[in-house]
Amino acid sequence: MLDALQVILILLFAPFLQGFIHQVKARLQGRRGASPWQPYREYRKLLGKDRLLSTSASPITRVAPVFIVGLLIAGCATLPALTSSAPLLAGGSFFVFLSLLAFARFATLMLGLDSGSAFAGMGAGRDLLFGVLTEPIVLLSLIAAGLQRAAFSFPSLLAVHASSDIWGKLPATLLVLIALLMVLIVETGRLPIDNPDTHLELTMIHEGLTLELTGRDLALIKWAAAIRQTLWFTLWLDVCLPVGIATTVAPGPLLVALLLWVGKCLLLGLVVAVLESLSAKMRIFLVPRYLSFALTLAVIAILADAAL
Amino acid sequence: MKSLHRILSIVMIAAALSLCGFGVASLASKGVDTFLYTHTVLSGSPLIFQIQATPLSGFFLIMLGIVGTLAALYGIGYGQEYKSRHYGVWLDIGLLLFIVAMALVFCADNVFTFMIAWESMSIVSYLLVVYDHEKPGVIRAGLLYVGMTQLGSAFLLTAFLILHHYTGSYDFAVFARLASSLPAGAQSVVFLCALIGFSTKAGLMPLHIWLPEAHPIAPSHISALMSGVMIKTAVFGLILVSIVWLHGAQAWWGAVVVLLGALSAIGGSFWSGQEGSFKRILAFSSIDNIGLIFIAIGVALLEWALHQPLWAAIALTSALLLAFNHALFKSTLFQGAGAVIFACHTGLLNHLGGLMRRMPVTSTGVLIALASLCALPPWGGFTSEWLLFSTLAHVSSLHLHTWVGLLTVAALLGLFATGALTLVSAVRIFGIGFLAEPRTASAAAAREVPLTMRISIAIGAMLTLLSGLMAPWIVSHIEQALPHALLGAPGLTTTIVTLLPPSVLWVIGAVILVGVLLAWLVTRSSKRPRVSLTQTWTCGGQRVPRMSYSATGLSQPVQRVFAFALVPMARQYVYRPALRVVLRTTTSFRIIQSGHVRTYLLYLFATVLLLLLIARLGGY
Incomplete structure (x- = not known):
């Protein structure tokens, strides 16, 4: 029950977070910007529109958008947002969570390539490259966080955090924190890696994959991108800043946890928006260098675990 | 001739199914080795023909039975490709001999029987590989294969002769009893010889060079059996020698196997993302999966040497689960590749496209099997990689402050890199080969393949999904196949249940479906939106199919970043x-x-x- 509540919370909150980041960015650029509720209006507008399908598309295009959102919903059910003691899908295992996200990535790539658009192919190639680089870093960082206590699922990691001071083993935590933040920027398609606001063909990555979509399908994919972003934010908060997560299922701590989770997400959104406003887009082939730095941090975190 | 071809195929299906049933019986015998048959060829000599089924061989026989049945079924329709050659009657006879030889390898109980079975398996498979000998390059690849195989056999024979020298017998039962009391040096030599011999057959890097040459050129159901089962005979052999006989005596053996496995996993998956032909991609992906299986076996050896029988048993279980799932999805994928070649007369991804709409059954089957290859939940490939992940993670946590911990973390890094690289090859196969529009006339003329081939692919695809959903049940039976010494490890069943809880895969599948339903309900509007068809946007120009991305282009970013690794090491x-x-x-x-x-x-x-x-x- 509580698990379903967490899922619905993430699903409903995700577009707001997207709109909030947009507004902060607009403010930083000296514009007034749209209200944070704008994404919801946009989805409603898109849902009322006709669907245009490519003549070269197969049934994949018809089912993939719904399927991608479904996979991300399963992802939401694997990740604790408010409390560490509610039952989670597969016990909140790291591996299952990341496999679900990989499945969603696979479905998105299939959806993009189905139209036969060259922009989708270009975006797919780049997204695959990023996947190859980020997946090892994410799993290695997560393992580094829980290696000493054999905690390989989110609830057990939170339990470790609750029982000991995470700042007690500062070096490893700090390294994991930075590595995961660097990956988060790649995975949520933010500047300096990808620009979510551009439709300039040569720079598109995630936008290129969904260029052919219209109406209902486009609404679903935009929603999926927002959910994915919220999931990565929640993951980062669970691992690096688990302050305030309820350890029981009593209503009082849950309410506090809810407020804190929203606050922390918005704060992280603010950080991301500021980072975006401060940086120019990076050349695609400089990203491996950026990510190899994150990989090095994750490896050092493991070594720190082994040494301390 | 057509009726002879059919009769032979049906005989083969019956034989493979009975092998499967026999495997189930020996697996269910609760650890009792079933004595089968013995025949003295020449009295007073070691030339005794003797076979025996252990639970371990029962497990491999089930694998052989399933893949063999599907291959024979597929062969009925595939025979049309060889109309001018009597519908491939000789191919059928070769396939039957191949299945029998592999079954004998799993059941051999002394050196004579094993070597006879091993060599007949190699020779029959060589003849099957060169069946299409008129095509360019086939003879050369066949010679490379047979040469490497003989190299491997020489090392195996050396290992057996050393064992004979110390135990004075050629009986496997005696080896199992006495091998663990050999001097340490002799044990290591036996282990190394067996490792070289078996990893040549398995296609482990750096002894893999024959595999990407030989597997793709064989007729496709033969490739399915070679990649699905034949390379697993090496896994079986290595488990037999290093774990059942030698009891994983020294820790460095495990380290060597883990490192070679990680090398193979990363190298195989990287190269599989760069190849241009469907079957070569699959061949390199077999090298990658064999690498993962060897990582698991290596961890089992390591843990046994370090007196952790519980984790040794779990690692071995995950090795067997990996082998089982690989057999299912790889044979289905090779059959799918065969269907594509049957329909389009080319397996080059850049010449394909648009098959999803022209061959819906084959394409859906390939897509489902690819999901298992990519380890997507809740497919079979996912369950085995999940178990391997949990095993490696717990082992590295257990030995955190020693070199063993770092070694297993390195293996974990290999597992993760492999997972992402596999996605590259899967996206290329399906996204370029099956989606969008046909790039050549032959792909545009593609039609669905004969019924038996479709049925075989469909059953295989269903099995890859089912083996995921039923994984906890399969694992509980794999435990019966473990060697006696590991079977009794305290807490084995309870630990595995915590790592892979029963019904968890059903729950994951159900939650995904509920999510899909929810997304569908949310976006369903009261008035049905009009759907209209248009051309894909091409910036205003006239669209030609060649405008869609190619497989070469799709993997170019990965290739460019890892250019330094593109040396044929x-x-x-x-x-x-x-x-x-x-x-x-x-x-x-x-x-x-x-x-x-x-x-x-x-x-x-x-x-x-x-x-x-x-x-x-x-x-x-």
């Missing part, structure tokens, strides 16, 4: 130097080859004289 640093040494040695012998008959007669005379002298002095 094994060829450049292992095989060329080795070949040079052989050539140099043989050239130096040329001095005594004068070409005159008189000289050779002198050599003969001298040799006979020498032998007589030795016999005289030695007192024989």
Whole structure:
């Protein structure tokens, strides 16, 4: 029950977070910007529109958008947002969570390539490259966080955090924190890696994959991108800043946890928006260098675990 | 001839199914080895034909039975490709012999039987590989295969002879009893010989060079059996020698196997993302999966040597689960590749496209099997990688402060990199080969393949999904196949249940479906939106199918970033130097080859004289 509540919370909150980041960015650029509720209006507008399908598309295009959102919903059910003691899908295992996200990535790539658009192919190639680089870093960082206590699922990691001071083993935590933040920027398609606001063909990555979509399908994919972003934010908060997560299922701590989770997400959104406003887009082939730095941090975190 | 082809195929299906049933029976025998058959060929000599089914061989027989049944079923329709060659009747006979030889390898109970079965398996598979001998490059690849195989067999025979020297017997039962009491040095030599011998057959890097040449050129259901089951005979053999007989005596053995496995996993998955032909991609992906299986076996060896029988047993279980799932999805994928070649007469991804709409059954089957290859939940490939992940993570946490912990973390890094690289090859296969529009006329003319081929692919695809959903149940039966010493590890069943809880895969599948339903309900509007079809946007120009991205372009970013790794390592640093040494040695012998008959007669005379002298002095 509580698990379903967490899922619905993430699903409903995700577009707001997207709109909030947009507004902060607009403010930083000296514009007034749209209200944070704008994404919801946009989805409603898109849902009322006709669907245009490519003549070269197969049934994949018809089912993939719904399927991608479904996979991300399963992802939401694997990740604790408010409390560490509610039952989670597969016990909140790291591996299952990341496999679900990989499945969603696979479905998105299939959806993009189905139209036969060259922009989708270009975006797919780049997204695959990023996947190859980020997946090892994410799993290695997560393992580094829980290696000493054999905690390989989110609830057990939170339990470790609750029982000991995470700042007690500062070096490893700090390294994991930075590595995961660097990956988060790649995975949520933010500047300096990808620009979510551009439709300039040569720079598109995630936008290129969904260029052919219209109406209902486009609404679903935009929603999926927002959910994915919220999931990565929640993951980062669970691992690096688990302050305030309820350890029981009593209503009082849950309410506090809810407020804190929203606050922390918005704060992280603010950080991301500021980072975006401060940086120019990076050349695609400089990203491996950026990510190899994150990989090095994750490896050092493991070594720190082994040494301390 | 067509009816003969059908009769042979049905006989084969019956044989494979009975092998499967026999495997189930020996697996269910609760650890009791079933004595089968013995026949003395020449009394007073080691030439005794003796077979016996253990629970471990039962497990591999089930695998062989399933893949063999599907291959035979597929072969019925595939025979049309060989109309001019009597519908491939000789191919059927070869396939039957191949299945029987592999079954004998799993059941052999002494050196004589094992080597006979092993060699017949190799020779029959060589003949099957060169079945399409008129195509360019086939003979050469076949020779490379048979050469590498013989190299491997030589090492295996050496291992057996050393064991015979110390135990005085050729019986596997005696080896199992006495091998663990051999001197440490001899044990290590036996282990290394077995490792080299078996990893040649398995296609482990750097002994893999024959695999991407030989597997793709064989008729596709043969490739399915070779990749699905034949390379697993090596896994079976390595488990038999290093774990059942030698009890994983020394920790460094495990380390060597883990490192070679990680090398293979990363290298295989990387190269599979760069190849352009469907079947070569699959062949490299087999190298990758064999690498993962070897990582698991290596961890089992390591943990047994470090007196952690519980984790040794779990690692071995995950090795067997990996092998089982790989057999299912890889044979389905090879059959799918065969169907594509059957329909389009090409397997090059850049010449395909648009097959999803022209061959819906085959394409859906390939897509489902690819999901298992990519380890997507809740497919079979996912369950085995999840179990391997949990095993590696717990083992590295257990030995965190020693080199073992770092070694397993390195293996974990290999597992993660492999997972992401596999996605590259899967996206290329399906996204380029099956989606969008056909790039050539032959792909545009593609039609669905004969019914038996479709049925075989569909059953295979269903099995890859089912083996995921039923994984906890399968694992509980794999436990029965573990060697006696590991079977009794305390807490084995309870630990595995916590790592892979029963019904968890059903729950994951159900939650995904509920999510899909939810997303569908949310976006369903009261009035049905109009759907209209248009061309894909091409910036206003006239669209031609060649405008869609190619497989080469899709993997270009990965290729560019890892350009430094694009060196044919094994060829450049292992095989060329080795070949040079052989050539140099043989050239130096040329001095005594004068070409005159008189000289050779002198050599003969001298040799006979020498032998007589030795016999005289030695007192024989």
